Amino acid sequence: MIYTHRSPALLIIGIVMLAWGWLNQSGAADGLQAWLHPGVYKEHKQAVEKHQAAEKAAADKAAAEGQPAAEAKAMKPGKFDALKAGQAQFATIFGGIFCVIGLLVLAMKPKEGHLDYYISIFPGMAFILSIAFVVRWGLDPMFANWGKAALPTLGWDFAKILNLNYVVLGIVIGMIVVNVFRIPGWAANGVRTARFFLKTGVVLLGTLYSAAELAQLGALSVVMIGVFVLGSVWLVLLAGPRMGASNSMTGVLSSGVGVCGVSAAVAASPVVNAKAVDIAFTLGTILLWGVLCMFIFPTIGHLLGMGPVQFGAWAGTGILNSAQVAGAALAFDPHGIQTLKVAEIFNITRVLFLPIIVVWLAAWYVKREAGAQKINLSQVLVAKFPVFVLGFLGLFILSTMGVFAPAGHYQGKYFSSTEIKEDKLLKEKDIAALQAALPKVTAPEDNRALQDLIANKKLATREQDVLLRGVAKMEGLDKGAKDALGNAHKAAWHDSKIIKAYRDWIAWLFAFGLTGLGMQITVASIKQAGGKPLIIGSAVGLIKAIGSLIVVLLFVREFV
Template structure:
């Protein structure tokens, strides 16, 4: 089940990548402009205003249609390697996203994010541990759900499972529940954000806290505002998201302690130290992102275009244009990995637990963002 390297994959990935690129080019050059100009019910652009669909959500929908409708639930082998590479595209986009921030902005946004994310991670873990016990779920299942619901969905489930001896079937149901919930929130959040008149900062802080899965945070942010620039929804949401991702090794460590404390047998070398977890579970792309922030702060790409400062340099503007395309490609690929058959099979106590905790977190995050809106600082 090992993944082969990037270079070996590349020739086999070309057909899938070509389909992804063509899809996004058609969406951005033909479908989105047509939706913007079409007159429906006597209103120009009604399709965009009513549905809040932009190239990001259209790309995800197309990816989902390819897999679940056109190809009957499974991507053909000739395309699957290209779609797999979507992970790399999104990671690359996130690293480039570092060019939106200076170190000063990161400190400002990051300190707000630590406050919100830290609080929500701890509260969510406690809630899942309690509710999971009430529902009589298996202890390892509770451990996986605790981290998956509190941090960032699939990444956290994957990182936690071996540490709490979760069975494959348990992990599968946890992932299906989390992805299903995340997909719903990804599509409804832009509606709610616009209906409530949220600013980019408020919206980014809300979804960065309330949506469970990282890819869906990115998509929901770009669906609300497709612009990639300092102060836009994606620039805020991703700082929140990165804070969550950084907390994975710590949360795995905490949940592992809880898991083994309740077991009759000893950990017997199965429980790993925090240092080992940091090495194994720390997402390397965060280092790339911080490197990009450092280079930006040093002026390597010229002016960032912060509010009140000089306009963004040509290099920065070019990077931002690239990012919109890279994210567009990556999210078509993400859509192609949403398997409706898998999600439809989610059920039972894990689904009940996931829904209760997920909805609570989603709504509570919105209320908290409203409550502290005067303290949120724009960059």
């Protein structure tokens, strides 16, 4: 079978990407970028004006003193320059690669074999990546601007509440492409790389964790996940036979609904001798329910004013499928990674319950089906356990040991008093506000920490930070003092450069994977979810979602 289509599509995509890189590098796209990023552009314009005024003042001073004018200093690149440089670099690298392979596709006479197979993947990958570019660099900031612009009229930011960010827009555009236009033949093979990139993103997430944060989430995560995973499996096993579903259908559905969707359903299928139709119906149910949750969860999260830790815990417990957990977490918090991290910790924890579920299902199935074949459970586990989870754990261990970032980092940030820059020290008005608040802080330890902060104009130790975070939440403290404490906290916590790089990689891997995932959600797959499995799965899914929401709201607190 020949996989490569001799189409100029890849070359065209490559040329368009190279053109976008050049437009950004030359400054020709500045007008468009300024329209898409008005806040960053305003800062850039102010910095340019300030720089020009300083240059002019220096030149005037030199002229007045009869000295020759000093050489003009180059302006330090700001956020706007970094934004353009990043896009230019990204588009040029990928544009170049796609142009070279695009020419190869047109020039070569494909022969059946591995080379043909691997080359056939690139046009589809370029297709997804170009959509991810448009969505992340164009539609995402555009909707964010429209949401903010409509705020005074509507009273709410529709883009934020409806989660019209790059994740949701990517999936929606993917769904439109597959259901309205169909995926072009030349792109079909590349679209199937989406799940691989999602899994890669999940493994790489391990670099962002350290035991410090897992210690705070760990026990709660394990107890919550345990209760909801095992409870959901039990509910499906109870409801399935009563509603007339076959044992094999019930078994696969229970694993899919209880653990982590698709992989769990597939892993459980040999244990309960499932037929292809059982797996297909289960996957359809999980997919439909997962997509619904992905759209509904972030909106409810915003309406209830949930923080990243709370929402991450809820999504990681209540949503059935790993990909949709990531989608909902990113939709809720598209520009940070905190929610995604918490959601993935909960999500990954539930994968670890798979061996228990498999053993349970085997026992349940054997008991119900007197004539079931003997199944070797250890063989099923070795064959079906998702190995990429081990990669996540491996990178997490290395991260905890401090291989990638300062060992004490929390969500990619680390505390350092010595690295606080001069311009980040507390200002006079902050000091005045804190001095006014001093008599209200009666606890001796807190009062001493506040006095030290006032004296040093910065936090000296992490213990001080912890104490003063508590003070900032005190009732009766005025806004000026709260803001000052917030500024001191922000100044002492630094972003790790390497963690920022990992975050970028993960965001792109997920943007790519989820856009591709959208291209796999066909109307047919949604229709396939009809019937009994949909009713059972949705009922259990709803109980799980509501139950976990209540538990999260009652017991999970933000701690940073």
